Amino acid sequence: MSLPDKKYQKEAHLSALIALGMILFIFEAFIPRPIPWLKLGLANMATLIALYWYGPLSALLVSVYRILLGSLFVGTFLTPGFFLSLSGGIAAVLGMILMVRAHLFGIWAVSVVGAAFHSAGQLFVGYLLLLHNPIIIQLFPIMLLYGLVSGTFIAYFSLLILQRLKKEFAF
Numbered sequence: 001m002s003l004p005d006k007k008y009q010k011e012a013h014l015s016a017l018i019a020l021g022m023i024l025f026i027f028e029a030f031i032p033r034p035i036p037w038l039k040l041g042l043a044n045m046a047t048l049i050a051l052y053w054y055g056p057l058s059a060l061l062v063s064v065y066r067i068l069l070g071s072l073f074v075g076t077f078l079t080p081g082f083f084l085s086l087s088g089g090i091a092a093v094l095g096m097i098l099m100v101r102a103h104l105f106g107i108w109a110v111s112v113v114g115a116a117f118h119s120a121g122q123l124f125v126g127y128l129l130l131l132h133n134p135i136i137i138q139l140f141p142i143m144l145l146y147g148l149v150s151g152t153f154i155a156y157f158s159l160l161i162l163q164r165l166k167k168e169f170a171f
Helices: 003-029 044-054 056-074 080-102 107-131 134-169
Strands: none
Touching: 003 044, 003 056, 044 056, 044 080, 044 107, 044 134, 056 080, 080 107, 107 134
């Protein structure tokens, strides 16, 4: 395969991951939740896969594009929910990049830390944009516990997908 073909292949793969993330983002927006702001974060699978398949910049691109496009489809673009999602997504990617670069942790820990950073990013922006009250920090332990569960769930399915991709594309 020539060099330009590999470039287009990467673009096609990243586009597919953005689409997958966006579909999961939209799907999850319509799932009833016991607590309005708690979601599993299914769309983060696309980001985690991009991180392990193509690296940090690709993961950031997948995360930002899926949030931007997904928010346009569900009607939350430029709302407080959009900014919470975007800040959480960017914080999650940065946390996951730090974990991967440390070369000490596997996908399980990377995913859980991504979930924790996502919560921290959302709470920080929630404090700045919405509440302006430090009481919001009391939500962090609940969100961390939930992030432990959801991060583990996301890691499991991302690992299955990555194993399949390695067989198909030999990366």
